Amino acid sequence: MDFEIAHEHRMLKDLVARFVREELMPLEPAVLAGEAAGRGVVITQAQQARLDEIARGLGLFGLDAPVDVGGSELPMTAMVGVEEELGACMTPYTLPPDSPNLRMLMQTVDERQRAAYLAPYVAGQTISAIAISEPGAGSDPAAMTTRAVRDGDDWIINGRKIWISRADVADFTILMAVTDTEKRARGGISAFLVDKGTPGFNVLRRIPMIGGAYTYEIAIEDCRVEGWKLLGQEGAGFAPMQTRLGARRIQMAAWSVGMAQRALDMMVEYAPQRKTFGAPLSERQAIQFWAAEAATKIHASRLMTYDCAWKLDQGRDVRQEISMIKWYATEMAYETVDRVMQAFGAMGVTKELPLAQMQAKLRTMRIYDGATEIHKWVVGRNLMGTRK
Numbered sequence: 001m002d003f004e005i006a007h008e009h010r011m012l013k014d015l016v017a018r019f020v021r022e023e024l025m026p027l028e029p030a031v032l033a034g035e036a037a038g039r040g041v042v043i044t045q046a047q048q049a050r051l052d053e054i055a056r057g058l059g060l061f062g063l064d065a066p067v068d069v070g071g072s073e074l075p076m077t078a079m080v081g082v083e084e085e086l087g088a089c090m091t092p093y094t095l096p097p098d099s100p101n102l103r104m105l106m107q108t109v110d111e112r113q114r115a116a117y118l119a120p121y122v123a124g125q126t127i128s129a130i131a132i133s134e135p136g137a138g139s140d141p142a143a144m145t146t147r148a149v150r151d152g153d154d155w156i157i158n159g160r161k162i163w164i165s166r167a168d169v170a171d172f173t174i175l176m177a178v179t180d181t182e183k184r185a186r187g188g189i190s191a192f193l194v195d196k197g198t199p200g201f202n203v204l205r206r207i208p209m210i211g212g213a214y215t216y217e218i219a220i221e222d223c224r225v226e227g228w229k230l231l232g233q234e235g236a237g238f239a240p241m242q243t244r245l246g247a248r249r250i251q252m253a254a255w256s257v258g259m260a261q262r263a264l265d266m267m268v269e270y271a272p273q274r275k276t277f278g279a280p281l282s283e284r285q286a287i288q289f290w291a292a293e294a295a296t297k298i299h300a301s302r303l304m305t306y307d308c309a310w311k312l313d314q315g316r317d318v319r320q321e322i323s324m325i326k327w328y329a330t331e332m333a334y335e336t337v338d339r340v341m342q343a344f345g346a347m348g349v350t351k352e353l354p355l356a357q358m359q360a361k362l363r364t365m366r367i368y369d370g371a372t373e374i375h376k377w378v379v380g381r382n383l384m385g386t387r388k
Helices: 007-036 045-057 076-087 099-108 111-122 238-270 285-313 319-349 355-365 372-384
Strands: 128-131 147-151 154-164 172-178 189-195 201-208 214-225
Touching: 007 045, 007 076, 076 238, 076 285, 099 111, 099 128, 099 172, 099 238, 128 154, 147 172, 154 172, 154 189, 172 214, 189 214, 189 238, 238 285, 238 319, 238 355, 285 319, 319 355, 319 372
Parallel strands: 128 172
Antiparallel strands: 147 154, 154 214, 172 189, 201 214
8 A cells, every 4th residue: 555646746746836836825915905805806817817827838737638638637646736735825726627627528528529618628718617506406406497408409498506606707607407307316417518608598696705705696598509519418417517526526625635734834833933921822732732633634634535536546436435525624624724713813813814715715615515514414324324
């Protein structure tokens, strides 16, 4: 049993760490100030373009994308290290393309879709979104009611979607809809590629979330989608959607490790400098215990995440492990950041430090892509053999 990260993956992780340190971290203070001023967690178009140019020059585009469309086809174990480094910084930047939607496309596209959607996406020329959740169907996507009906060679789609990230800027959206009301999640849910500006695909409103983030609500009203934009097979959209959700959950676990590690590092650096009642914080048993518990739980989360990624790369069924790491890592990081904020005192709850932004991001992550309680329920019912 070898616990060492492959040398080339370690080199990649170090490269991303340098990119974060030299390019993303210098932008973070302005990002935090912008959020504090109510402008959201954003970078400018010029900053985005510059970061893209640098990342492309470093070979950081399309890391886990297929080679035949310009990617490096790296395994999930390599991506865990990449995402851990990116997660540590609050500057909002994703190395193109966003891995979860990429992996769903990789699993489903035909040759025409590969050329029209996958290749430009890998090249960083397009932005994607995915529309799964509905006002009455959040944690239970099988309960979705958005309906797609055949009309000749095309599809007519009607419904409502909510909590959609990037819906305002996405060049295309992967839209999940019911195509067979009897089968539903067991062969009746399909995925469609809907281009920006398609008549009947309407972004209704921007929803402000905590931490300066935004999601969107979408109304789909007699939206006509050409037949060739059915993604994968009719009725077979649920499994690829789960692939996408699984990739995001692994990504979130890695981000959580990155945030928790940075918060712990901040406390370890700060504790010897701050004195209370004549002694540095680093000599207080409470602080020592917090540091010990955080280091242990970070180590456990990191190992669990790499274990899950390795099993995924081996083609194993990792649904149980994905649920475990999604809830454990996000809850672990939230607890760690909260304790570090406590150790910093009043300074810890200012928006001048990244801790408040980390806490807000982690608070949403404890709900996004399956709330903690849902994942515990999934693990528990699998253990008890009560899954229907």
